Amino acid sequence: MRSTSYKIALIGNPNSGKSSLFNQLTGLRQKTGNFPGVTVDKKSGIMRFASIPEAVAVPTEPEITTDRPPSPVTPSEAILIDLPGIYSIYPKSRDEQVVMDILANPRHPDYPDAVIVVADASNLQRNLLLFTEIADLGLPTVLALNMLDVADSMNLRVNAVQLAMQLHVPVVKINARTGEGTELLRDAVQRASTISLPQSAYFMDPSEEHEALIEETKKAFGLENNYLAMQYVCQHEAFTFLDPSQRTQLDNLVASHGFDKTDFLAYETITRYERLRPLVQKAVTIVGESDQPAWTRRLDKILLHPFWGYVAFLGVLLVIFQAVFAWAQYPMDWLDLATAQAIEWTKNTLPAGVLNDLLTDGLMAGIGGVIIFIPQIAFLFGLVGLLEESGYMARVMVIMDKLMRKFGLNGRSVVPLISGVACAVPAIMTTRSINNAYERLLTILVTPLMSCSARLPIYTILIALVVPDETVLGVLNLQGLVLLGLYLLGLVGALASAWLFSLFIPRREPSYFILEMPTYKLPRWSHLGIMMFDSVKSFVLEAGKIIIAISIVLWVLASYGPGDSMEQASEQALSSLTENVSPEAREATVASARLESSYAGHFGRFIEPAIRPLGYDWKIGIALITSFAAREVFVGTMSTIYSIGGDASEDAVTIRQRLQKERNPRTGGPMYTPAVSFSLLMFYVFAMMCMSTLAVVYRETHGWKWPLVQLFYTMGLAYLSAWITYQLLS
Amino acid sequence: MLAVRNVADLKKGESAVIKSFSDRAMSLKLLEMGCLPGCEVRLDAVAPFGDPICVRVGGCYCLSLRRNEAASIVVE
Numbered sequence: 158m159r160s161t162s163y164k165i166a167l168i169g170n171p172n173s174g175k176s177s178l179f180n181q182l183t184g185l186r187q188k189t190g191n192f193p194g195v196t197v198d199k200k201s202g203i204m205r206f207a208s209i210p211e212a213v214a215v216p217t218e219p220e221i222t223t224d225r226p227p228s229p230v231t232p233s234e235a236i237l238i239d240l241p242g243i244y245s246i247y248p249k250s251r252d253e254q255v256v257m258d259i260l261a262n263p264r265h266p267d268y269p270d271a272v273i274v275v276a277d278a279s280n281l282q283r284n285l286l287l288f289t290e291i292a293d294l295g296l297p298t299v300l301a302l303n304m305l306d307v308a309d310s311m312n313l314r315v316n317a318v319q320l321a322m323q324l325h326v327p328v329v330k331i332n333a334r335t336g337e338g339t340e341l342l343r344d345a346v347q348r349a350s351t352i353s354l355p356q357s358a359y360f361m362d363p364s365e366e367h368e369a370l371i372e373e374t375k376k377a378f379g380l381e382n383n384y385l386a387m388q389y390v391c392q393h394e395a396f397t398f399l400d401p402s403q404r405t406q407l408d409n410l411v412a413s414h415g416f417d418k419t420d421f422l423a424y425e426t427i428t429r430y431e432r433l434r435p436l437v438q439k440a441v442t443i444v445g446e447s448d449q450p451a452w453t454r455r456l457d458k459i460l461l462h463p464f465w466g467y468v469a470f471l472g473v474l475l476v477i478f479q480a481v482f483a484w485a486q487y488p489m490d491w492l493d494l495a496t497a498q499a500i501e502w503t504k505n506t507l508p509a510g511v512l513n514d515l516l517t518d519g520l521m522a523g524i525g526g527v528i529i530f531i532p533q534i535a536f537l538f539g540l541v542g543l544l545e546e547s548g549y550m551a552r553v554m555v556i557m558d559k560l561m562r563k564f565g566l567n568g569r570s571v572v573p574l575i576s577g578v579a580c581a582v583p584a585i586m587t588t589r590s591i592n593n594a595y596e597r598l599l600t601i602l603v604t605p606l607m608s609c610s611a612r613l614p615i616y617t618i619l620i621a622l623v624v625p626d627e628t629v630l631g632v633l634n635l636q637g638l639v640l641l642g643l644y645l646l647g648l649v650g651a652l653a654s655a656w657l658f659s660l661f662i663p664r665r666e667p668s669y670f671i672l673e674m675p676t677y678k679l680p681r682w683s684h685l686g687i688m689m690f691d692s693v694k695s696f697v698l699e700a701g702k703i704i705i706a707i708s709i710v711l712w713v714l715a716s717y718g719p720g721d722s723m724e725q726a727s728e729q730a731l732s733s734l735t736e737n738v739s740p741e742a743r744e745a746t747v748a749s750a751r752l753e754s755s756y757a758g759h760f761g762r763f764i765e766p767a768i769r770p771l772g773y774d775w776k777i778g779i780a781l782i783t784s785f786a787a788r789e790v791f792v793g794t795m796s797t798i799y800s801i802g803g804d805a806s807e808d809a810v811t812i813r814q815r816l817q818k819e820r821n822p823r824t825g826g827p828m829y830t831p832a833v834s835f836s837l838l839m840f841y842v843f844a845m846m847c848m849s850t851l852a853v854v855y856r857e858t859h860g861w862k863w864p865l866v867q868l869f870y871t872m873g874l875a876y877l878s879a880w881i882t883y884q885l886l887s
Numbered sequence: 888m889l890a891v892r893n894v895a896d897l898k899k900g901e902s903a904v905i906k907s908f909s910d911r912a913m914s915l916k917l918l919e920m921g922c923l924p925g926c927e928v929r930l931d932a933v934a935p936f937g938d939p940i941c942v943r944v945g946g947c948y949c950l951s952l953r954r955n956e957a958a959s960i961v962v963e
Binding site: 244249280282283286311423458464551554558672 | 911912913914915916917918919920921923924931932934935936937938939941945947948949950951952953956
């Protein structure tokens with residue numbers, strides 16, 4: 158019988174291998190969503206159990222009475238929920254608050270039936286601190302001992318049986334990277350659902366010191382567990398499930414007992430460690446000198462070096478950009494060509510007419526504009542993921558912290574800024590790990606200036622139009638170098654803006670930076686693969702929807718005009734032509750006249766005076782307007798606009814060729830001169846044209862103030878720099 | 888020795904034993920991350936421009952923190 162209502166939470170320290178284990182247990186049966194009521198990303202997935210015959214699984218001994226009735230049937234699968242990595246159940250950042258918001262509230266939809274705590278065996282004492290806290294909350298817990306290979310290389314031997322006996326919970330040795338031991342873990346978790354053990358003694362009972370306060374809290378809120386009652390006392394400010402009167406009630410309890418939270422927390426942590434120490438000493442045998450693996454120390458000597466550290470970091474960035482530009486170009490060219498051929502084939506195969514035009518010029522051109530991003534998004538997310546997985550990202554934070562502080566940011570801001578190169582939306586969501594609200598806000602404000610992958614197609618096409626494909630200094634591709642320059646410009650813009658904002662926004666709390674440095678690890682390729690697949694999937698589904706919708710709307714706007722103005726325009730265009738004009742030229746003139754008198758043409762004409770100083774015409778104006786929702790629409794719009802009426806010329810199949818052929822009606826020369834192209838590039842480096850980013854900033858800052866500030870300063874910056882560029886180059 | 892020494896005073900490669908903390912709020916974070924009184928710390932690496940620093944705690948893992956934060960860890 159299926160009972161997927163059975164929930165298991167996955168908890169562990171950062172860097173304990175929690176997400177690898179999550180991937181091992183769920184594979185591709187994952188989904189990303191939000192925890193209800195808060196904006197923290199939730200990853201959950203289906204975890205299957207081996208089928209065990211009912212007769213074996215149901216316990217034969219009389220049931221032990223507990224708070225929690227054991228589930229009547231053996232579940233065959235469960236929903237595994239990945240909770241943010243934490244060092245203790247006392248949150249240090251907004252992201253971490255969600256853990257106790259769930260674990261302290263049995264009515265929460267994600268409240269688990271059992272918990273898997275993942276512990277890094279190479280640092281057992283500290284990892285068990287979190288375990289004892291979870292166990293003291295009275296949740297059925299299974300301990301998964303991970304990274305035994307690292308412990309081994311540090312001359313530590315861990316005795317899991319000894320540990321299980323002392324902690325009174327099932328302990329399973331696993332290797333989250335290879336999947337070793339995960340079958341045993343599944344069995345242990347499944348068993349935890351049917352055999353419910355009585356709450357063993359508290360590891361640390363808060364009523365040892367605060368009996369009266371605990372008793373009153375338990376009575377007032379109908380609680381049974383002493384440690385849970387203590388969490389109500391300590392963390393009620395952050396619990397979303399309490400109403401204001403309940404919070405006041407707890408405030409009063411705290412005041413009447415003269416309870417000092419900081420004192421208690423220090424006492425609690427030290428007591429837990431004191432009780433853990435003899436236990437860990439029994440379970441762990443030290444067989445030699447223990448130190449971090451030698452290769453981690455050797456690598457750190459180079460990567461944290463005052464000079465070579467930066468050289469290495471710059472090298473890594475250069476490799477990323479050259480790789481994304483050079484390697485991703487091949488699959489992108491294939492996709493571009495495949496789209497063009499699919500459109501041509503459909504056009505010629507299906508009967509001609511409005512439906513054919515809508516399908517090919519509207520829908521298929523729009524889809525083509527979406528799928529062309531796939532290689533670059535996969536590459537960027539893959540490479541950023543590689544840096545995180547290997548442990549190098551923590552080193553980057555360290556070498557960048559002092560520099561970032563000068564601009565009012567934090568070493569942790571590096572991750573959002575680098576992820577911003579892929580997409581500002583997930584990047585802004587990663588700012589939640591910055592525990593200082595002020596530094597977090599600055600990071601959010603400037604992250605969209607980092608050139609995201611949606612700008613890449615614009616950069617790619619415009620650079621290819623005006624920068625020769627040459628090799629300089631032997632190995633570097635000139636187009637790649639210009640691309641790197643645009644990215645650096647975005648970075649400089651981001652840092653300068655952060656510094657300017659830091660002059661105007663007052664800082665409220667002191668900044669801090671305490672970070673664990675993980676050992677270097679070889680990344681798991683399957684793990685990276687899942688991540689790349691996920692990011693591409695969410696891009697295609699989320700951004701794709703908008704892009705395709707806008708493409709269709711645009712096709713309609715470009716194909717129809719007010720009244721019979723389009724017919725009149727085409728007749729006028731025909732009558733103005735002399736007899737000896739070729740049929741192709743005749744058709745092109747008519748098409749361009751029709752587009753100009755369409756609804757889209759009217760829009761473009763309307764804003765033309767505002768963009769004329771930047772060197773743009775009304776066709777670019779249409780693309781600017783449509784790409785206001787999402788800049789990736791720019792290329793899609795360009796292909797839609799230039800494909801209308803452009804199908805007569807057989808050779809102009811790709812968008813780049815169409816742009817090359819485009820003539821400036823005033824000068825007769827090419828429309829896309831270096832001045833216009835670079836002006837457009839400058840505009841897109843700075844302009845914040847992305848509804849999704851605005852929406853996520855609104856969500857993260859709880860209001861319209863900051864997204865609007867961000868929109869106006871970036872647009873101002875974009876207009877100004879595009880104007881200066883055009884005036885200098887033309 | 889009369890002067891109170893802290894982790895920020897350590898020379899590269901030098902070890903010391905944690906005695907206490909001089910900042911209450913900071914001490915909670917450090918305790919949770921495994922910096923306990925009685926634990927041995929060693930200054931392992933110093934980031935470019937002298938800040939932040941990396942210390943090895945209890946011989947088993949590495950923590951990176953800023954100089955002013957390290958200054959709140961009093962050593963024997």
